[in-house]
Amino acid sequence: MEYQNALEILNIEKRYKDFKLDNISFSLPKGCVMGLIGENGAGKSTLIKIITGLSRQSSGEVRLFGNNNISQEKARLGIVLDNNGLPLKFNAKILNSVYRRAYEQWNEEQFFDYLKRFDLPDNKPFCDLSRGMKMKFNIAAALSHNAQLLILDEATSGLDPIIRDEILDVFYDYISDGERSILISSHIVSDLEKICDYITFIHRGKLMLCDEKDAVKTRYGILRLSPNDIADIDRSAIVGIKSTQLSNTILVDKSRLPRGYKAEKASIEDIMLLMSHGNKYHM
Numbered sequence: 001m002e003y004q005n006a007l008e009i010l011n012i013e014k015r016y017k018d019f020k021l022d023n024i025s026f027s028l029p030k031g032c033v034m035g036l037i038g039e040n041g042a043g044k045s046t047l048i049k050i051i052t053g054l055s056r057q058s059s060g061e062v063r064l065f066g067n068n069n070i071s072q073e074k075a076r077l078g079i080v081l082d083n084n085g086l087p088l089k090f091n092a093k094i095l096n097s098v099y100r101r102a103y104e105q106w107n108e109e110q111f112f113d114y115l116k117r118f119d120l121p122d123n124k125p126f127c128d129l130s131r132g133m134k135m136k137f138n139i140a141a142a143l144s145h146n147a148q149l150l151i152l153d154e155a156t157s158g159l160d161p162i163i164r165d166e167i168l169d170v171f172y173d174y175i176s177d178g179e180r181s182i183l184i185s186s187h188i189v190s191d192l193e194k195i196c197d198y199i200t201f202i203h204r205g206k207l208m209l210c211d212e213k214d215a216v217k218t219r220y221g222i223l224r225l226s227p228n229d230i231a232d233i234d235r236s237a238i239v240g241i242k243s244t245q246l247s248n249t250i251l252v253d254k255s256r257l258p259r260g261y262k263a264e265k266a267s268i269e270d271i272m273l274l275m276s277h278g279n280k281y282h283m
Contacts, residue, residue, distance in 0.1 A: 003066035006030045006149045006181035007051065012060035014046055019205060021046050024060070026200055026210040028149075031178040033171070035192030035213075036185035037272050038202040044185045045082065047202070048153045051183070052079050065148065075103065078147030080138045082154040088127035092120065092137065103145035114140035117170075118163075132158040139167060143174060150174065152184040156191055164188070168195050189269040199268055203276050213268065220271050221263025223250045234258065240274035251275060 007028040014021035021043045028034045036044050049055035051062055053070045064073040086095070092115055100106045115122055118136040126134055135158055142150055150171070156164045168191060174180055186192055192199070199216055201209040209216065220239060225248050237256035242249045251274035254263050266274075 004030060005063070006032075006065060007183060008061075008063040008066075009047070009051070010061040010063070012047065012050060012062065013058045014043075014050060014055070015058045019043070019046075021050075021057075022205045022207075024202070024207050026207065028181055028183055028198065030181055031175060032197040033175060033182040033184065033195050034198040034200055035189075035196035035268075036183060036200050036202070037189055037192065037268070038185075039204075039276065040187075041204075042202045043205045044202055045153055048081070048151060048183075048185065052077065052081075052151055075105075075145075076148040078142030078145070078150040080135070080142050080150070080152045080155045082157070086126040086134050086137060089125055091125050092122040095137070095141065099141060099145065105146040107144050107146065111140055111144035114143060114170075118166075130158070132160070132163070135159065136163070136167070139170070143170065148180050150180070150182040150184070152182065152186075154186055155184060156186055156188055164191055171195055189267075189272065193268045201272055201275065208275055209271075216268065216271060217266065219253060219255070220266045221252055221254045222266045222270060222274070223252055223257075223261065223263050224248070225250060232258065233261070240271075240277050242274060242277050249274065 005027040009024055009026050012021060012024045024047060038044050046055065050057045053074060061068055062070060064070055065076065067073050096108055096111055100108060112122065118140060120133060120136055126137070135155060139155060156167060159167065171182060172195065175182060184192065196213050199209065199211065199213050227248065230248050230250070234256055237252045238250055239253055240251035251266060251271060252263055257263065
């Protein structure tokens with residue numbers, strides 16, 4: 001059956017004693033990359049565990065490739081989680097033999113090609129490797145069994161800028177056929193800004209934003225105003241504000257600005273930080 005969205009999240013809630021993932025809904029179209037952003041504890045990893053079947057939601061539905069039975073589609077996922085999960089006594093050769101039996105479409109040649117590309121040893125136990133090297137092993141494995149959707153939780157953390165840039169190039173190659181997709185969470189928002197088609201922002205368990213990256217950057221801008229001047233701005237234009245006694249840095253919806261005001265460009269990181277501050281200010 002043909003599908004338009006690689007991933008659909010429908011009214012997902014997850015309730016804990018002191019936290020709630022609150023009615024999250026969004027879709028990731030086939031052939032696209034979505035960046036999942038938010039502060040520590042926002043709910044990103046909780047959501048990823050639900051998507052990958054490692055945790056169960058309190059309510060709502062996940063659909064992978066149009067199917068709400070996650071277990072039937074897990075072979076089509078390439079998963080890289082923040083805790084890496086590699087058996088510490090294994091090395092790449094042992095891992096290859098395990099995955100060769102675990103994945104029907106495991107590509108041994110491709111796996112070892114990635115190891116060479118990432119400059120990784122094939123015979124050294126994982127316990128002797130750095131966190132960044134373990135992460136690269138997981139990425140190599142996730143890319144070597146014909147996965148149709150990569151789910152990446154902080155997959156570029158612990159890597160230096162040169163290696164991160166190389167891995168982003170690998171991700172570009174992965175989605176180049178227009179059939180495969182990526183959901184990637186990262187605190188390195190500049191990486192997401194380079195590669196993502198869509199941005200989804202979760203703050204304290206709530207969905208704050210989900211839209212095409214270019215549309216987000218077109219819609220929002222930054223004003224820097226004194227406390228006296230801010231009163232001239234329509235409150236409906238103010239999306240987020242960070243105030244000091246001397247000035248206000250304001251995230252605005254540019255379409256609602258009064259004539260004569262010109263907003264600065266806002267990066268995705270600017271938008272996340274200012275939106276998380278809220279839009280209240282004191283006259």
